[in-house]
Amino acid sequence: MMKTHSAAPTSGPPAAGRPGRRLEELTADEALGLLGTVELGRIVFTRQALPAVRPVNHLLDAGDIIVRVQDGSTLAALLATCEGAGVVVAYEADAIDPGDRLGWSVVATGYATAVTDPDEIERYAHHLRPWAEGTASGAVRIRPDLVTGFRLRERGP
Numbered sequence: 001m002m003k004t005h006s007a008a009p010t011s012g013p014p015a016a017g018r019p020g021r022r023l024e025e026l027t028a029d030e031a032l033g034l035l036g037t038v039e040l041g042r043i044v045f046t047r048q049a050l051p052a053v054r055p056v057n058h059l060l061d062a063g064d065i066i067v068r069v070q071d072g073s074t075l076a077a078l079l080a081t082c083e084g085a086g087v088v089v090a091y092e093a094d095a096i097d098p099g100d101r102l103g104w105s106v107v108a109t110g111y112a113t114a115v116t117d118p119d120e121i122e123r124y125a126h127h128l129r130p131w132a133e134g135t136a137s138g139a140v141r142i143r144p145d146l147v148t149g150f151r152l153r154e155r156g157p
Contacts, residue, residue, distance in 0.1 A: 021101060024151045031106040031149030034095070036060040041093030043067060043142075045112070047074060058091070059127055065091050065108060065142040066115070068128040070135065086111035091142055096152065104151040108144035115139040 026034070035041070039057045046052065054075060056067045069075045089112040096103030115121055121139055130136045 020155045022153055022155050024153055026104070026106070026149035026151060028144075028147040031147045032060065032063065032108070032144070034104050034149065035065070035091075035093050035106045035108065038093050038095055041065075041091055043075070043112075043140075044090040044092065045075075045087065047077075057128055057131060058093070059124070061124075061141075063144070065144065066124050066128065067091075067140045067142070068124060068130060068136045069138040069140055070130055070132065075140070086113035086143075088112075089140075089142055091144075102152050102154065104149060106147065106149035108142065109146045110142050110144040112140045112142045115141050 058067050091108045094105035124139045
């Protein structure tokens, strides 16, 4: 028998929406521009035929999303499968203020490949420091094919 959990009581407006807010779709260029303003996101990939999500820091390089990979991590296993055309992944980042309920969210979907050029890996190592202990000797390049996003704004006058 499946156990159900009741949701904790919440304060704030009902799910129908907050008065004075509007959802604005972003162009791909606007979305990538916003992605470049934050350094933390989440990479979504397949692990044992199921979706897996990991928080990682990133940088943008000529429109590509670069993520360093810690040795021995689940993402390191992803690197091993990044041969040829790569593997399909999604990358999501956002900046939404929970109090104001304003901000944006971006999702980039594309192919991830291992960065193999030693000079590039060294350059990324100087700009992307791991947030957790351990060694990070690899990097993944995500070439976005589809970039979508939205912004939650206050409704204008």
